[in-house]
Amino acid sequence: MKPQDIIAGKSSLWIFGYGSLVWKPDFKYKRSEVGYIRGYKRRFWHGDNFHRGNDESPGRVVTLIEDEDATTWGVAFEVSGSQLEDSLKYLTVRETVRGGYITKMVDFFPDGEDGSSVQALVYIATADNPLYLGPATSEEIGAQIAVCRGKTGHNLEYLLRLAEFMRSSCPQVEDHHLFAIETAALTVVSYLLAAQ
Known part of the structure; x- marks a missing residue:
């Protein structure tokens, strides 16, 4: 789906962010x-050789994996x-040229609304990237994230900001994947600091 096709005849558009876009x-x-959004789970399965890593040591950032039982929270x-x-x-x-993401339209459900949704554009990195x-x-x-850095900053910052967003904006949601990686990355950082 090309950007010009997305905006054809539209006066407004919703864009759903589930990674760095949230902050x-x-x-x-x-x-x-x-x-x-429903039908997707957020996973740190995508490499980043620009923003949060490089060619020799790619960082890890999130993408969406189809899962009919899952929901992914964001903004x-x-x-x-x-x-x-x-x-x-x-x-x-930011997302397509440097990140390798494709675009899809999904149903977005605002928190606290009556269950109604709006169509939103989302960027997803697929396995053939x-x-x-x-x-x-x-x-x-977590170990990979703890040591990687790119032009935008440390991969660890990306992870910690995403975890902080979830705790502050979606306190009712337990994101096991995200929080387990956060714990693992901070363990590695503690070990590296203690070894200095």
Whole structure:
């Protein structure tokens, strides 16, 4: 799905973020809502050789894996007018060109609403992407995240900010995958600091 196809005939659009977009959208938007999408689980299965890692030592960032029983919490941003084209141009570079993500339209359910949903654009990295790393144990992923760094910063910062978002904005949600990796990464960092 190309950006020009997404915005054809639309005056506004919702964009769902479940990784770094939840704390750093870096585009102008009309409003934002915390909520969730169904049928996907968030996993640290995607490699990053630009923002949070490099070619020699790729970091790990989140993507979405289809799972009909799962929900993924995040933030949806409504963009309208000139924000529509500007945000998609920016995200095409950030997520598609550098990140290797494709786009899909999904149903987004705002938290605290009456159960109604809105269509939202989401970026997903698939298994056929060269940067895709796939599953690993929480300990392996945490150890990788603890030592990687890219042009945007430490991979650990990405992990900790995402965990903090979940605790502060979605305290009712227990994200086992995310929190297990956070524990593993912090264990490695503690060990490295103690060894200095």
